[in-house]
Amino acid sequence: MLFTSYEFILFLCIVIGLYxxxxxxxxxxLLLVASFVFYYFSGWSNLxxxxxxxxxxxxVGVKLGNLDKQQKLYLxxxxxxxxxxxxxxxxxxxxxxxxxxxxxxxxxNLGILAVVKxxxxxxxxxxxxxxxxxxxxxxFVNLILPMGISFYTFKTMGYIIDVCRGKxxxxxxxxxxxxxxxxxxxxxxxxxxxxxxLSKSLYEEHxxxxxxxxxxxxxxxxxxxxxxxxxxxxxxxxxxxxxNPETYDGIFVxxxxxxxxxxxxxxFTGGIDITIGIAQMLGITVTENFNRPFFSKSITEYWxxxxxxxxxxxxxxxxxxxxxxKPMLNxxxxxxxxxxxxxxxxxxxxxxxxxxxxxxxxWHGASWNFIVWGLLxxxxxxxxxxxxxxxxxxxxxxxxxxxxxxxxxxxxxxxLLMSSLRILDCYRDVGVSFxxxxxxxxxxxxxxxxxxxxxxxGLDVSDYVVIIIGVIIMISVSLVQRSGSVRExxxxxxxxxxxxxxxxxxxxxxxFGAYGIGFDSNQFIYNQF
Amino acid sequence: MRKKKIISFVxxxxxxxxxxxxLQKLLMPKYMTKIVEGALISEYYDEKNKDHDVIFIGDCEVxxxxxxxxxxxKYGITSYIRGSAQxxxxxxxxxxxxxxxxxxxxxxxxxxxxxxxxxxxxxxxNRMSIDGLPLSLTKIKMAKASMLPEEDLITYVFxxxxxxxxxxxxxxxxxxxxxxxxKIAHNGYLMRVDVKPASSFPKPRKLxxxxxxxxxxxxxxxxxxxxxxxxxxxxxxxxxxxYPHWYDEWDAQIVDYAKKNDLLYINMLDxxxxxxxxxxxxxxxxxxxxxLSGAEKCSVFLGKILKEKFNLADKRQDxxxxxxxxxxxxxxxxxxxxxxxxxxxYGYLLKFNLKRAxxxxxxx
Numbered sequence: 001m002l003f004t005s006y007e008f009i010l011f012l013c014i015v016i017g018l019y020x021x022x023x024x025x026x027x028x029x030l031l032l033v034a035s036f037v038f039y040y041f042s043g044w045s046n047l048x049x050x051x052x053x054x055x056x057x058x059x060v061g062v063k064l065g066n067l068d069k070q071q072k073l074y075l076x077x078x079x080x081x082x083x084x085x086x087x088x089x090x091x092x093x094x095x096x097x098x099x100x101x102x103x104x105x106x107x108x109n110l111g112i113l114a115v116v117k118x119x120x121x122x123x124x125x126x127x128x129x130x131x132x133x134x135x136x137x138x139x140f141v142n143l144i145l146p147m148g149i150s151f152y153t154f155k156t157m158g159y160i161i162d163v164c165r166g167k168x169x170x171x172x173x174x175x176x177x178x179x180x181x182x183x184x185x186x187x188x189x190x191x192x193x194x195x196x197x198l199s200k201s202l203y204e205e206h207x208x209x210x211x212x213x214x215x216x217x218x219x220x221x222x223x224x225x226x227x228x229x230x231x232x233x234x235x236x237x238x239x240x241x242x243x244n245p246e247t248y249d250g251i252f253v254x255x256x257x258x259x260x261x262x263x264x265x266x267x268f269t270g271g272i273d274i275t276i277g278i279a280q281m282l283g284i285t286v287t288e289n290f291n292r293p294f295f296s297k298s299i300t301e302y303w304x305x306x307x308x309x310x311x312x313x314x315x316x317x318x319x320x321x322x323x324x325x326k327p328m329l330n331x332x333x334x335x336x337x338x339x340x341x342x343x344x345x346x347x348x349x350x351x352x353x354x355x356x357x358x359x360x361x362x363w364h365g366a367s368w369n370f371i372v373w374g375l376l377x378x379x380x381x382x383x384x385x386x387x388x389x390x391x392x393x394x395x396x397x398x399x400x401x402x403x404x405x406x407x408x409x410x411x412x413x414x415x416l417l418m419s420s421l422r423i424l425d426c427y428r429d430v431g432v433s434f435x436x437x438x439x440x441x442x443x444x445x446x447x448x449x450x451x452x453x454x455x456x457x458g459l460d461v462s463d464y465v466v467i468i469i470g471v472i473i474m475i476s477v478s479l480v481q482r483s484g485s486v487r488e489x490x491x492x493x494x495x496x497x498x499x500x501x502x503x504x505x506x507x508x509x510x511x512f513g514a515y516g517i518g519f520d521s522n523q524f525i526y527n528q529f
Numbered sequence: 530m531r532k533k534k535i536i537s538f539v540x541x542x543x544x545x546x547x548x549x550x551x552l553q554k555l556l557m558p559k560y561m562t563k564i565v566e567g568a569l570i571s572e573y574y575d576e577k578n579k580d581h582d583v584i585f586i587g588d589c590e591v592x593x594x595x596x597x598x599x600x601x602x603k604y605g606i607t608s609y610i611r612g613s614a615q616x617x618x619x620x621x622x623x624x625x626x627x628x629x630x631x632x633x634x635x636x637x638x639x640x641x642x643x644x645x646x647x648x649x650x651x652x653x654x655n656r657m658s659i660d661g662l663p664l665s666l667t668k669i670k671m672a673k674a675s676m677l678p679e680e681d682l683i684t685y686v687f688x689x690x691x692x693x694x695x696x697x698x699x700x701x702x703x704x705x706x707x708x709x710x711x712k713i714a715h716n717g718y719l720m721r722v723d724v725k726p727a728s729s730f731p732k733p734r735k736l737x738x739x740x741x742x743x744x745x746x747x748x749x750x751x752x753x754x755x756x757x758x759x760x761x762x763x764x765x766x767x768x769x770x771x772y773p774h775w776y777d778e779w780d781a782q783i784v785d786y787a788k789k790n791d792l793l794y795i796n797m798l799d800x801x802x803x804x805x806x807x808x809x810x811x812x813x814x815x816x817x818x819x820x821l822s823g824a825e826k827c828s829v830f831l832g833k834i835l836k837e838k839f840n841l842a843d844k845r846q847d848x849x850x851x852x853x854x855x856x857x858x859x860x861x862x863x864x865x866x867x868x869x870x871x872x873x874x875y876g877y878l879l880k881f882n883l884k885r886a887x888x889x890x891x892x893x
Contacts, residue, residue: 006683006690210534462697499541507548511556511693517652517679518694 001041003274004228004515011038012278019282024205031183032175038184046146053109054178057156060105061170064163067098102164106157113153116143121366148188150363152181154313159195161317168196176203185278189271191289191309198286206283215487216280221505223273228513230470231267234259236458242426245436250443253436257419260426262471265294292478297410299380302418314356322352354378369433373424380417466512553689556696559706563883566614568713570661573611578853579631582841583608585717586621587640590768593818597716598861599828601854604836605843610717615654618643618748623671625752627662629759636839637756638764641783645773647742649677660688715861720821722868723878727771727808727816739778753790762839769797769806769827771816793838797827804830821865
């Protein structure tokens with residue numbers, strides 16, 4: 001059930017209608033049922049996968065909680081009789097047990113993700129090696145990737161790691177944990193919420209709040225506007241360019257890069273707006289996932305503002321633990337000895353960064369283009385970090401850092417840099433991506449932009465008008481957002497203006513949205529991850 | 530404060546519905562200058578006097594081949610053709626069900642050619658058959674029965690959701706006919722006076738299976754039941770079109786069905802001489818459909834049978850009806866005259882030769 005389908009809108013109306021009419025204590029139960037019904041529409045077998053993940057996470061969570069209790073009780077009972085060394089030894093034993101359970105849970109859940117998502121990728125690579133040695137190839141397996149598995153698996157991993165770390169108590173009610181994992185608005189494309197961020201508002205009773213509801217509804221509409229009016233309209237040109245690399249090289253690669261950046265932004269942020277808006281209509285607060293990323297002045301800043309929950313997840317659960325783990329500390333020690341303080345201290349950071357970006361790439365998709373994309377992001381971030389002193393000197397000398405022109409230059413540079421890296425996502429093939437990127441410099445012919453070719457990409461003049469106006473509105477909203485919530489600002493206007501904005505937005509989606517017969521129904525890009 | 534909020538919210542809802550309705554009216558195809566057959570279904574609901582002796586249901590085999598005006602002029606029979614382009618049997622059933630909400634005719638004439646299709650064919654034809662109906666349970670059932678996999682039921686409830694993308698192809702026609710449409714047909718008859726003599730058709734290809742689909746029989750049974758329940762005589766009719774080929778095997782099935790259900794079946798292809806049809810002058814597209822001359826001849830032939838068989842009264846002396854029908858007759862002959870004039874001037878009818886008219890720059 002896609003967010004853009006009529007079925008989903010009907011489903012949502014029913015859920016919201018029931019949500020505010022049933023007794024408040026049943027609200028979270030209704031959401032749980034609704035989430036499973038929603039997920040059932042993506043295939044009943046998917047329910048098995050998610051249920052297994054929920055049950056395993058729940059059981060290990062309870063076990064970790066019991067171990068914690070057991071430790072506390074034991075230490076309390078033997079407070080007087082145990083020496084500090086014995087206490088330490090006991091704690092260490094429990095800790096080992098806890099880590100074993102955690103590891104079991106992580107391997108199990110990650111194993112499910114790995115099997116369904118990466119088996120064929122692994123087979124393809126093994127086959128490549130086999131062909132080199134003229135060996136018989138392995139057959140691919142027919143596994144359907146459950147929708148949103150990467151998102152919910154990461155949610156459960158974050159939860160169980162935090163429980164193991166003692167950040168919070170494990171959830172005792174399996175139904176409540178199941179709702180946290182499967183909450184339908186964010187099930188298939190995030191944000192990857194943390195249990196302590198989401199659980200409270202997810203389980204508490206909610207009274208109908210007209211303002212909150214209206215704000216949520218407005219955000220949902222804004223999401224649909226971005227998705228249907230902009231992303232699903234421009235996608236025709238993106239596909240035309242990227243599916244025909246032999247025809248569209250040179251300047252068209254740049255055009256495709258920019259179009260894809262617009263599509264991806266409108267698609268993903270649109271989807272997240274719908275998610276957060278629906279949650280808000282239900283009185284639930286979901287973590288923000290974007291903070292005007294295209295206004296970033298560096299790639300590091302971009303990654304702090306784009307897909308925030310994924311970035312912080314990798315930071316908290318991979319980068320930090322990896323940076324301080326024993327083997328890494330050993331590497332740090334020996335590299336300092338071997339290469340000196342200056343270089344030696346960088347090596348663990350490099351290794352952690354590259355590992356994080358490798359896994360980020362792998363998380364996005366089981367193919368080399370995503371892995372290379374991830375690694376390139378890591379390399380660019382490390383290189384820019386290395387250039388920091390040079391930038392500092394430049395700013396010291398020229399004092400342009402605070403000028404509008406230089407900031408604009410930085411924003412455009414970051415946009416183009418990120419768009420260049422995304423070529424790997426567009427063409428989905430490493431070789432083709434590099435070749436097409438190269439063609440931007442070797443076959444550049446700007447005249448091609450003015451000979452009518454842009455109108456042969458599946459977009460006519462009216463499509464361009466809609467896209468340009470849509471993008472201008474999107475940029476304007478982002479600019480206004482810098483000084484506070486746009487919805488709050490609109491809410492402060494006279495009722496006639498408020499309603500006019502709402503009606504205009506609503507009918508812009510209805511009339512200018514690229515949906516229905518004649519348009520390919522596009523699922524959200526991040527649904528596939 | 531609360532009262533004020535409620536009032537403003539109600540105003541907002543009303544504004545949304547009004548604007549939606551206006552946009553829907555604007556963006557829906559008008560079928561006034563192009564593909565005019567799309568306007569046939571909705572015209573019925575503008576009729577002031579919905580009381581007819583005979584209702585025709587079917588596809589182009591009825592709306593191109595029979596003239597209610599001739600039936601009135603010759604026999605005093607009041608009739609209306611509820612047909613549209615490629616109207617499939619389930620369309621016909623629901624259109625009849627909808628018609629019976631307004632009137633109870635004595636006779637229903639159903640064109641059996643649509644028995645050859647047991648699956649929805651094209652979305653465009655669905656839209657032409659269904660969009661013209663006012664919103665009702667019948668319309669929803671009709672849409673559900675007709676939809677192709679890519680269609681959505683809600684677009685038949687709110688056609689704006691289907692036609693929203695026409696915003697960039699709006700023409701003068703859309704604004705001109707935004708709220709009021711011209712009458713295209715004459716009690717459902719789509720007039721054409723041009724002539725294109727029949728030539729040879731490709732030899733009919735052999736079919737793997739000649740049996741009509743089960744779903745067609747189901748709907749035919751439903752039509753029979755609907756008529757019986759409403760005390761209406763049902764006539765099965767095959768119009769005298771030369772193409773698509775009417776196979777003997779098909780004919781035998783209808784003969785058999787009519788016999789079993791005690792229905793009158795008229796295959797007009799068996800009576801071409803009696804009707805007096807001349808396919809060198811009575812067809813506008815080489816035998817697929819009849820022109821005005823052919824339609825009038827068919828109407829004379831069929832009217833006689835209907836009158837005799839079902840004892841239909843001659844209502845030409847009814848003062849009330851006389852006035853109503855005189856208006857229709859005037860419009861009929863006016864259009865006839867205009868079409869002949871157009872033929873004389875351009876050599877073809879503009880509305881029905883869009884490509885040619887566009888090339889000749891003769892379309893408004």
